[in-house]
Amino acid sequence: MASKKQKISQFETIWISDVHLGSKGAKATELLNFLTATESRKLYLVGDIIDCWRLRKRWYWPQTHNDVMQKIMEKSRAGTEVIYIPGNHDDLIRQFVEHKFGNIQIMMDDIHITKDGKKFWVMHGDLFDSVIQHVRWLAFIGDGLYTLLLGVNGIFNAIRRLFRLEYWSLSKFLKQKVKQAVSFLSAFETGLMNETRKRGCDGVVCGHIHKAEIKIIDGLVYANDGDWVESKTALTEDENGIISLINFDEFISDNHK
16 A cells, blocks of 8 residues: 655755764654655754764764765755754864865855845854853763763653653753753853844854744844754744744644644
């Protein structure tokens, strides 16, 4: 019996970041399904697509991670403009800024003009992270603790599934409850928006902190595309220039109705 053809959703632009291919936390299968179910004129890879930090410690590269990269290259060959903006976990790629790999352009950042004429500064976000910039060794320790939390979180949610309970993020809960984390997020956003205003842009699209949201800060749009470790989210622009936040689980559910 022939399988039902998957519905393809069309967008002007898609932004994804913080996939962390090369780490066990990467939701590569879900991202591959999302990339297969979508098409866009432009695709931004907004940093931390490959987790070089993790790969330095231990090589982990299953077929699904390779399939994601192959799908991205396939899209670039088919005419999608793919722009790769490296982050702190794939900062090795920054040495190739202003070069191309096949049809994929490597850039430090970019100015994106939406269909309705708005200017958005697109960048990863780590340059506004005081820990990454000034206490790099602490960032590596924090990355290790985050990986440990993801492992604990996986066990915890496996137990929740036995009782048919919904997914609950331990690491996200702790981040939201810790006062210092809240202070960090505020400083991150403030610095980012100040620079966005200096650049004469209407808003910014970024990643890095794994917290997906769209909001207005002092009259400018702050749009964070989240991650593909926990939230499984992306930002999209439609034919009218409207930027929206998409959750993978909801998107796939709607796509199969």
